[in-house]
Amino acid sequence: MKIIVTGATGQLGNLVIQHLLKKVPASHIIAVVRNLEKAAALAALGIEVRLADYNVPESLQNAFRLGTKLLFISSSESDDTLRVVQHANVVKAARDQKIQHIAYTSFAFAEDNPFARVHLATENAIHTTRIPYTFLRNGGYTEFFINASLKTYIKSGTIFTNTNNGKINSVSRIDLALAAATVLTEEGHENKSYNLVSNTPWSFDDLADILSDISGKSVTHQSVSYEEEKSLLVQAGLPKSFAETTAFIYRTIAEGQMERTTDDLQQLIGGQTPIKELVEKALQ
Numbered sequence: 001m002k003i004i005v006t007g008a009t010g011q012l013g014n015l016v017i018q019h020l021l022k023k024v025p026a027s028h029i030i031a032v033v034r035n036l037e038k039a040a041a042l043a044a045l046g047i048e049v050r051l052a053d054y055n056v057p058e059s060l061q062n063a064f065r066l067g068t069k070l071l072f073i074s075s076s077e078s079d080d081t082l083r084v085v086q087h088a089n090v091v092k093a094a095r096d097q098k099i100q101h102i103a104y105t106s107f108a109f110a111e112d113n114p115f116a117r118v119h120l121a122t123e124n125a126i127h128t129t130r131i132p133y134t135f136l137r138n139g140g141y142t143e144f145f146i147n148a149s150l151k152t153y154i155k156s157g158t159i160f161t162n163t164n165n166g167k168i169n170s171v172s173r174i175d176l177a178l179a180a181a182t183v184l185t186e187e188g189h190e191n192k193s194y195n196l197v198s199n200t201p202w203s204f205d206d207l208a209d210i211l212s213d214i215s216g217k218s219v220t221h222q223s224v225s226y227e228e229e230k231s232l233l234v235q236a237g238l239p240k241s242f243a244e245t246t247a248f249i250y251r252t253i254a255e256g257q258m259e260r261t262t263d264d265l266q267q268l269i270g271g272q273t274p275i276k277e278l279v280e281k282a283l284q
């Protein structure tokens, strides 16, 4: 059996490979990358590394040769029109090379999310191949919120957001990677879609409590408007485009768009990493 992982030098792909190595020998894994130098550590582990670019169909055909299962990690391309073409190239190569099972990193509740059109288009493209599939409909990454920037909240004692204390069903990459490795190495996940979100969503009030608890200093969460949030983030040194994206995501949280839950992740991997543990790790 050969398990092919695309995007293997990315953050999620790398974690998937770490989990796979605990379940199958390195000789069963093929890492597909677009930069061989970046993949030196994977090759050193005894993993076969193949070069392919989602923009170059022939490279994908070669990279998928004699593969049994494919984990197709969605492209990080920001131009969605181009991304659809890239994804179609991957799906066609999987069909031509007779891959027997495709697991695809889609987005949670893709059918109800206008920002997940590329994922839905890709799911439909995969359906046309009739290859057994598993749609790993990943929730938003917890690392977008829980990262080294938390230190500034402890320093200032205040978290300003326009989330209105809405709930966040985010998931850490480490848990999503374990879910992907599980689907690739266990039977019974063919032709299933999993909405991989937390079943215990958290809020910024919860985060303030956790930071107070860990640091021994008082940290509070205060609500601001969308415009105020953008200005605060720019003042803090974030590029304007990132400040806008962050304030936009916070607004979707305030609107309750990230509070929907399922037990799919728990059923697949038996639990999830608690937010407090992720906060402690981010503060190290």
Ligand SMILES: NC(=O)c1ccc[n+]([C@@H]2O[C@H](COP(=O)([O-])OP(=O)(O)OC[C@H]3O[C@@H](n4cnc5c(N)ncnc54)[C@H](OP(=O)(O)O)[C@@H]3O)[C@@H](O)[C@H]2O)c1
Pocket: 006, 007, 008, 009, 010, 011, 012, 013, 033, 034, 035, 038, 052, 053, 054, 055, 073, 074, 075, 076, 077, 086, 105, 138, 139, 140, 141
């Ligand atoms: N659920 C969420 O909250 C969320 C958030 C952001 C993104 N995503 C999606 O989830 C994917 C994985 O997340 P991540 O954190 O692992 O992202 P990442 O670290 O940016 O990894 C993306 C991977 O895709 C590879 N890639 C990009 N364009 C490619 C191309 N043209 N041909 C071949 N490979 C290409 C990258 O190669 P290099 O290593 O050479 O750069 C990298 O390995 C992202 O690509 C994006 O589609 C999800």
